[in-house]
Amino acid sequence: MENAQLVSLSRQIGLQRQMDVLANNMANVNTTGFKAEALLFEAFEMPVARDRSFAYSDQNLAFTQDWATLTDLTPGALMETGNPLDVAVMGEGFLSVDTPQGARWMRGGALQIDAQGTLTDIAGRPVVTDIGPVTFGPEETDISISADGLITTQNGIKARLQVTEFVNPQALVREGDNLWSGGEPQPATETRIRQGALERSNVSGIAEMAEMIRVQRSYQSLASLMQRQDEMRRTAIQRLGDISA
Structure with a gap:
């Protein structure tokens, strides 16, 4: 799998976990004393990514990594x-x-x-x-x-x-x-x-719902990007096959 797809996949996995956290917050919006959670991310850099083409030199790849779950301890109403x-x-x-x-x-x-x-x-x-x-x-x-x-x-x-x-x-x-x-x-x-x-729970239902929509759209955008990358690779393989023939 190409580097771009691996990077996209790491971000999708992070978004999936973020959606799980948001869904848990929403499920406890009426739970007495519940404290909301948020997922923190950081970039995980590979030391060196080798590129075989002559146009680019060695470069670092940064993957998405969920670093920690932070609890919002602000008091509820x-x-x-x-x-x-x-x-x-x-x-x-x-x-x-x-x-x-x-x-x-x-x-x-x-x-x-x-x-x-x-x-x-x-x-x-x-x-x-x-x-x-x-x-x-x-x-x-x-x-x-x-x-x-x-x-x-x-x-x-x-x-x-x-x-x-x-x-x-x-x-x-x-x-x-x-x-x-x-x-x-x-x-x-x-x-x-x-x-x-x-x-009361300190979860804001409106804020959590808006964040869930944003996460879902980001996930769909990455899925579309990976599909286009697959199509480009498939087209490239077909053209190389035609040249060899």
């Missing part, structure tokens, strides 16, 4: 719900939940109390506090969660939500189900909790 078990995380922090694989972090603050009275997320994972999972009795009402995560009822103080910040949030690994792992956790100092509200 707040949505007032009035539900005392809904909490919005304001700042760079994350709530902690307990999973079979260990502690994980999340931005989605739609909490609930399960049949055993344990405070969990909507998937049933226990929410971590300074005393571990916290349990409420059937008689406990008037649940209040302060800005620093302190949980109280009419019986007094229950626990404090474990809110975690990270030295480098971009080092967090997205695990699916709106959970994160990894990073260097440390106690939150700048994050606040807002009871009775949820953080």
